[in-house]
Amino acid sequence: MLTPDVVIAVAIGYVGLLFLIAYVSDRQARNDKAAFLRSPFIYTLAISVYCTSWTFYGAVGSAARNGLEYLAIYLGPTLVFIGWWFVLRRLVRISHKQRITSIADLLSARFGKSSRLAVLITVIAVIGIAPYIALQLKAVTSSLQAIAGVGEFPGRTLRGIDEVGLALAVAAGMALFTILFGTRNVDAKEQHHGVVAAIAFEAVVKLAALLAIGIFVIYAGGGLEAIFSRAEAAGIDIYSTGNFDDRWVAMNVLSAAAILCLPRQFQITVVENSNENHLRTAGWAFPAYLLLMSLFTLPIALFGLTSMPAGANPDMFVLTLPLSAGQEGLALFSFIGGFSSATSMIIVESIALSIMVSNHIVMPIMLRVTQGHGVASARGVSRLLLNSRRFSIALILLLGFLYFYLTRDSDALAPIGLISFCGVAQFLPAIIAALFWREASLKAATSAVAVGFVVWAWSSFMPSFQSSSPLVAQIMAEGPWGLAWLRPEALFGVESIDPLVNVVFWSLFLNTVTLVVVSLFTSQSVLERVQAALFADLFRRPGAGAPAVIRGSATVEDLYFVAERVLGAPRAKALFDGVAGAPPPQFIDRLERELAGSIGSASAHVMLSKVVSGDAVSLEEVFEMAGETRQVIEYSQELERTSAELRSTAQKLEEANTQLRAIDTEKDEFLSQVSHEVRTPMTSIRSFSEILLEEQRLTADERQRFVKTIHQESLRLTKLLDDILGMSALDHGEHGWDNAPIEAEHSIDRAIEVCSALARQRRMQLTVGSRAPSAVISGEPDRLCQVLINLVSNAIKYNDAVEPMVEVRSRTGRGRYLIEVADNGPGIPKAERKLIFEKFARGQSGGVTAPAGAGLGLAISRQLIERMNGKLELLPGTGPGACFRITLPLL
Amino acid sequence: MERRKLESAALFLSLLGVLLILPPLAVVFQLERRLFGVPFEVIYLFVCWLGLIAAAFWLGRRLPREAEAEPPAEGED
Numbered sequence: 001m002l003t004p005d006v007v008i009a010v011a012i013g014y015v016g017l018l019f020l021i022a023y024v025s026d027r028q029a030r031n032d033k034a035a036f037l038r039s040p041f042i043y044t045l046a047i048s049v050y051c052t053s054w055t056f057y058g059a060v061g062s063a064a065r066n067g068l069e070y071l072a073i074y075l076g077p078t079l080v081f082i083g084w085w086f087v088l089r090r091l092v093r094i095s096h097k098q099r100i101t102s103i104a105d106l107l108s109a110r111f112g113k114s115s116r117l118a119v120l121i122t123v124i125a126v127i128g129i130a131p132y133i134a135l136q137l138k139a140v141t142s143s144l145q146a147i148a149g150v151g152e153f154p155g156r157t158l159r160g161i162d163e164v165g166l167a168l169a170v171a172a173g174m175a176l177f178t179i180l181f182g183t184r185n186v187d188a189k190e191q192h193h194g195v196v197a198a199i200a201f202e203a204v205v206k207l208a209a210l211l212a213i214g215i216f217v218i219y220a221g222g223g224l225e226a227i228f229s230r231a232e233a234a235g236i237d238i239y240s241t242g243n244f245d246d247r248w249v250a251m252n253v254l255s256a257a258a259i260l261c262l263p264r265q266f267q268i269t270v271v272e273n274s275n276e277n278h279l280r281t282a283g284w285a286f287p288a289y290l291l292l293m294s295l296f297t298l299p300i301a302l303f304g305l306t307s308m309p310a311g312a313n314p315d316m317f318v319l320t321l322p323l324s325a326g327q328e329g330l331a332l333f334s335f336i337g338g339f340s341s342a343t344s345m346i347i348v349e350s351i352a353l354s355i356m357v358s359n360h361i362v363m364p365i366m367l368r369v370t371q372g373h374g375v376a377s378a379r380g381v382s383r384l385l386l387n388s389r390r391f392s393i394a395l396i397l398l399l400g401f402l403y404f405y406l407t408r409d410s411d412a413l414a415p416i417g418l419i420s421f422c423g424v425a426q427f428l429p430a431i432i433a434a435l436f437w438r439e440a441s442l443k444a445a446t447s448a449v450a451v452g453f454v455v456w457a458w459s460s461f462m463p464s465f466q467s468s469s470p471l472v473a474q475i476m477a478e479g480p481w482g483l484a485w486l487r488p489e490a491l492f493g494v495e496s497i498d499p500l501v502n503v504v505f506w507s508l509f510l511n512t513v514t515l516v517v518v519s520l521f522t523s524q525s526v527l528e529r530v531q532a533a534l535f536a537d538l539f540r541r542p543g544a545g546a547p548a549v550i551r552g553s554a555t556v557e558d559l560y561f562v563a564e565r566v567l568g569a570p571r572a573k574a575l576f577d578g579v580a581g582a583p584p585p586q587f588i589d590r591l592e593r594e595l596a597g598s599i600g601s602a603s604a605h606v607m608l609s610k611v612v613s614g615d616a617v618s619l620e621e622v623f624e625m626a627g628e629t630r631q632v633i634e635y636s637q638e639l640e641r642t643s644a645e646l647r648s649t650a651q652k653l654e655e656a657n658t659q660l661r662a663i664d665t666e667k668d669e670f671l672s673q674v675s676h677e678v679r680t681p682m683t684s685i686r687s688f689s690e691i692l693l694e695e696q697r698l699t700a701d702e703r704q705r706f707v708k709t710i711h712q713e714s715l716r717l718t719k720l721l722d723d724i725l726g727m728s729a730l731d732h733g734e735h736g737w738d739n740a741p742i743e744a745e746h747s748i749d750r751a752i753e754v755c756s757a758l759a760r761q762r763r764m765q766l767t768v769g770s771r772a773p774s775a776v777i778s779g780e781p782d783r784l785c786q787v788l789i790n791l792v793s794n795a796i797k798y799n800d801a802v803e804p805m806v807e808v809r810s811r812t813g814r815g816r817y818l819i820e821v822a823d824n825g826p827g828i829p830k831a832e833r834k835l836i837f838e839k840f841a842r843g844q845s846g847g848v849t850a851p852a853g854a855g856l857g858l859a860i861s862r863q864l865i866e867r868m869n870g871k872l873e874l875l876p877g878t879g880p881g882a883c884f885r886i887t888l889p890l891l
Numbered sequence: 892m893e894r895r896k897l898e899s900a901a902l903f904l905s906l907l908g909v910l911l912i913l914p915p916l917a918v919v920f921q922l923e924r925r926l927f928g929v930p931f932e933v934i935y936l937f938v939c940w941l942g943l944i945a946a947a948f949w950l951g952r953r954l955p956r957e958a959e960a961e962p963p964a965e966g967e968d
Binding site: 068071075078079081082083084085086223224225226227228229238239243244245248249252277280281283284287288291295298 | 898901902904905908909912913914917918921923925927928929930932933936937940941943944945946947948950951952954956
């Protein structure tokens with residue numbers, strides 16, 4: 001029999017189970033045994049703390065009242081997680097680097113470690129979350145009442161206890177539970193492995209419970225089709241016409257903002273994250289979890305609306321549907337699921353908020369009041385922290401209860417949650433600016449959040465007290481002092497839009513405008529600039545800063561306090577062993593390096609400089625040092641680049657030098673060759689002419705021969721000089737002719753004609769092989785003929801075969817025109833193949849002893865052909881003889 | 892795909908997701924018709940949702956991993 005007594009006993013038993021899980025996981029984590037605790041799926045399940053009683057009970061109520069609207073609460077976070085690469089990854093990375101412990105810490109760190117901003121954020125968060133806590137209290141209270149209400153015998157336990165008393169008892173129980181659960185110890189990183197494990201377990205429980213109810217409803221309702229048809233027949237608008245309106249947009253914006261800004265989501269997603277890569281899994285797995293959670297919401301709501309008596313609270317359908325069907329086991333499971341949702345939310349939210357309250361409000365006040373005494377010992381700090389957290393948790397639940405008490409007449413769950421969403425959404429512009437906009441200033445962030453908060457408090461938070469306060473009711477109706485345009489739900493006289501859209505728009509609009517405008521007109525402090533640069537260059541800089549000794553006067557206590565917070569008590573104790581009085585600079589330096597090992601050098605530096613001197617001068621110093629470091633880095637990079645340039649220039653110079661030297665040698669050789677070539681004919685001309693002048697007794701025959709020799713030699717000399725001149729002209733790019741379309745075959749004909757005489761003289765065969773019928777190329781006919789004559793006469797001159805022969809052939813193909821001159825002579829040895837196109841190179845191995853040319857022929861020929869855009873090459877033949885090929889592009 | 896393309900794909904996926912669930916695209920599927928007994932727009936939203944999850948799964952395995960150092964060593968109590 002399901003009575004409140006049984007239910008309460010089961011709830012307490014369930015809480016005990018959670019304790020066990022947390023305890024075991026904590027032990028495992030401490031011994032480094034629980035690798036699964038650090039798995040991305042545990043992380044994802046823990047993020048699912050987003051699904052609270054609002055999801056478990058309220059979504060069905062929301063679907064019953066407003067159709068598809070409930071989905072917006074899950075689609076917004078889905079989109080944020082789908083885009084994890086852009087926002088969440090940055091948040092996690094910067095928070096790991098800067099050891100961020102809460103959302104207040106994040107904003108304060110970015111905006112120059114401002115404690116005032118941290119206090120403001122904390123206060124807003126605590127006030128903004130109160131409705132959310134109240135929602136959980138209301139849900140648990142209602143679920144207990146729902147079970148008590150249907151029992152055959154009203155439970156004795158709840159007799160005489162009204163809703164308020166029950167809620168107070170639930171709040172007290174939850175506070176006690178959370179204090180026992182979350183504040184057993186203080187972790188330097190604010191990570192709670194045990195809590196995360198318990199939350200992940202709860203995530204499984206609530207999902208299983210909701211899926212079980214969903215399947216039960218589908219079964220009981222006779223399938224999806226039947227459920228929707230019956231709802232349609234009952235006059236319910238199942239098509240949710242007009243659902244995708246401005247309210248839909250506003251709710252998507254709110255839920256997307258909430259998944260980033262809610263303190264508990266920040267705690268789980270960012271602070272408890274042990275590995276950035278877990279986001280890869282969470283990026284799809286969390287949206288998948290949300291999808292499963294909302295899969296059956298609409299069928300449950302519609303089935304409830306058609307099968308439950310009119311006036312039944314749709315928020316409790318998840319519980320009352322199985323109860324009315326007599327499924328007590330399922331109802332109990334459902335209650336546990338709802339209880340799971342509520343407890344997980346309250347635990348994580350109040351832990352997150354208590355960290356903020358104790359770190360940003362209680363600790364600074366205590367430090368100021370006690371002047372730093374009483375916190376010098378690690379135990380003192382720990383005790384103070386734990387006590388302030390316990391106090392904060394109690395305070396947060398008390399505020400939640402107060403809100404519940406003052407607004408107890410409102411019935412639906414979802415609207416209460418939306419008030420909280422809208423409250424924390426005021427952090428969104430500042431967070432986005434912190435991550436992406438370097439110029440955002442502290443003053444801007446503070447005033448923007450404050451403006452957004454005021455608008456929210458006026459038009460979203462205050463209206464919820466309408467029923468309990470006549471004054472609020474009057475303001476709602478007429479506006480303050482009769483100023484109608486300030487009515488909370490119709491700000492600036494805009495009455496036509498939904499109140500939620502109204503407050504979301506005006507609060508975020510004024511918030512963002514303030515942030516941007518004030519940033520543009522204020523300047524950042526030095527520390528702000530340092531921090532802004534750290535946040536903005538998150539993925540650019542490897543995070544190293546130059547070590548620099550901070551001078552100043554700080555007490556050991558101050559430093560120890562810092563060290564202990566960062567390094568933990570044992571390491572700090574070991575480090576400070578034997579240090580007393582004013583710490584020497586070397587010690588501060590060493591401490592900084594130790595701290596840098598944990599939190600990165602930049603933050604360690606800034607942190608210590610703040611502690612050591614605590615005034616603006618040292619910050620200026622820090623900034624200057626940072627600036628100097630950057631300058632030095634830039635300068636050295638510059639130097640490196642310059643020296644690299646110098647190196648490459650030097651190398652180029654060396655190459656040029658080598659080339660010049662080679663050319664110089666070539667030129668010397670050329671000159672000596674030329675002198676030699678000129679000298680030989682000149683000598684014979686001189687000697688023959690001397691003989692002719694001096695010897696009078698020569699016969700006419702002899703005279704005739706000598707004159708002929710002189711003539712021949714002078715002809716050879718002229719030819720040589722012509723060659724050299726032509727060569728030099730080609731070398732200097734003086735072409736002396738313009739390429740024009742010509743018929744190349746005519747040039748071949750002419751060359752063969754010229755050479756056939758020489759061939760006959762040597763008694764060798766000049767054969768003409770296959771010929772292209774016609775080939776029009778771009779060139780100069782005389783020069784082409786000259787090249788061919790040169791090739792053919794070479795082939796004739798150097799040929800010492802028994803039956804010497806030279807073959808000229810030509811063909812066209814693939815847009816090219818080929819002329820080949822082949823002989824059966826000695827061929828050209830491999831070693832000389834490269835050399836033959838050089839100036840003054842001559843075939844050496846040929847049997848012909850007196851070469852008749854100057855060795856310029858092939859060099860000139862090659863240049864001439866190149867001038868016609870063709871090429872002259874020696875085919876790498878294997879057989880006897882050589883084959884030269886001219887390749888010219890066809891027109 | 893190379894890094895920049897993957898990042899662009901991730902950005903595109905997020906923006907596409909936003910457009911898919913907001914008017915006017917969402918309104919296009921308000922057909923007052925039912926599929927498997929369920930109103931069309933409900934099916935539409937859940938199919939979009941599934942698609943986004945699948946795409947995020949695909950991308951999550953491919954987006955570049957940096958040699959990310961584990962967060963600093965554990966602190967003590």
